[in-house]
Amino acid sequence: MDFLIFQAPILMVQASMDGILLGILFALIAYGMALQWGVMNIINIAQGDLVILGGYIAYFMYLYGIHPAWAVIVSPIVMYFVGIGIYKLVINKVVDRDLFISILATFGISILFMQLMNFAFGADVVLANSGYGTTMLFDNSVTLPNSKIFAAVVSIVFAIGLVIYMKKSKLGRAIRATAQNARAAKILGVDTEKVYAATFGINAALCGVAGALISITFTIHPYMGLPYTIRSFMIVIVAGLGNLPGVALSGMGLGVFEEFADYILGTEFRIGSVFLLLVLILVYRRFKLSKKREYLK
């Protein structure tokens, strides 16, 4: 690269636009992560694999001639039940235990899912073509695929819908109560077991939506799950649990960072830079907290 990125304003606008639209998708996945982390105190390494699984649902609808946009409705419903299934089989046994146990157990689920998807759908990079075309901005210098705009709009609709649901509905109130104090909620008659199952199901459903949108706008591959997990983890630790505007903003920030890293360092370092950024953020926070003699816990 023989010119500085700042000398190319068009490229910068392009990268920023792409990054923001991508970041909204990341934020949706991170919202699910924050939800289960806050309510059940588990870190789900299989988050990214749920996303990819959701993406394959859209891809299959596309293969059978149904427009993949419908997957935005089908995928969360299917994934909700997948999530409940995972909860009943594994997660309910790790909820009240050490966090490392949940990390390892979900790591196992992640490996399992990766390989099962590899068997079921093959190791090819696939995408569900929506045929939405592109929008040109600023005298055709900046191109925006309509599918990305569609993805961002759908993500925002789902996020807002979920916020309203959590505020107004009975289950939403139960979930929030359990997040505050599981024991007190239990005493007051909340069936925490059901709440946990529903939380994990909602998380999986969010992953399903995000996955469907990702397979429409980008590509999916059975082994691409882990980066999505790491991205959502990163967004959550930057924004903090239960801080929705923060999640949205840091998601967009991460998206923009990634697009710029892609342009400046090259595509082969894109995933590497995401993981490195995670390490840097954690180390930064560690030094900031150690000034007050505190630590990340």
Place this chain on the structure above:
Amino acid sequence: MMKNNIILYAVILIFGLAAPFIFPAFKVQLSILCILIVLAITWNIQGGEMGYNTFGNILFYGLGMYLCASVQVGMFFPLAEWTESGGEKTFVHTPAQFFQGMAAGLVVAAIIPTIVAGLIGYSILGLRGHYFAICTLGLGVAAGEISGGIEIIGAGQGFTTPPFPDVGRLEARGEFFYFLSFFVLIFTFIAVKAIYSTRFKLILNAIRDNEDKAEAMGIQTMKYKIIGWMISAFFCGLAGGIMGGLVGYIDSTDVAFDGREMGVFMVLMAILGGKGTLWGPIIGATIFHIFKEGFWTFFLGWQYVALGVLIVVIVIYFPEGLMGWLREKYPERFGEVIDEEDRKAQVELK
């Protein structure tokens, strides 16, 4: 008890020395077993004794692997041309060059990761619990992705390590790597056993049990955490260097920084055997290796499915491992004195 131990060690030593001649077909498998045991023991220093569950030891393992091979090649031939030509086709190591290169490579492979661990230790070990786990996971994957983009060590197409030179006997390669890894295993075992009998182990255990209190007692916890990590890094680097030569081919994400396989295996082996014991990781690694080879052979293609299920089952149902289970069953054997009245009182309390 002491006498029994000496007999036990002698039996293991004799068996270890005789193994490649008793099972000549399994020499490579036995070498891999030695490496796996080394990795499990060193993971246990972190995860078991210190309570810092790391996924990041794979970083030192992969680093050692790349360093050993690079030194071995770079001492005699231009590294860039070697990787470009895919290795063995253009340049051939003479036996003397090969062994000199290997020796120098292993020294570098042990020392550089130790230094790296010391340098990043202060930043990374300040994190606790799951933040540490995820951060080290990120480190391992980042190292794999980044080394996959560096041209001089083969980038995405991989790095062929120097093939074993022709010394006249076909069996020589297997025996060389077996004895090399077996001696590294013995060295690791003796070193770790010596470390575990000092105050250092007690400090590590204090950090695991309650780091704040340990600090309040006047222990410089950070110093000891870094030293512990450096010890792990030293042996991981050595193990990686040998493994690189044994496999003969280094790929950034599938062999060297293989967080999905080796990085998880380390954790799993130590947990299966029992965290926080000297023998636990050894037993765990042996059982795991036998089990894994069985699966890898008979259920080809389904091995990751089996691995995933295995991780979930071990973590959920046997988090204390075999040694933990034995300890609960026969506490007297582990030198724990049980006060019968106290135990009854505790049972009643529960």
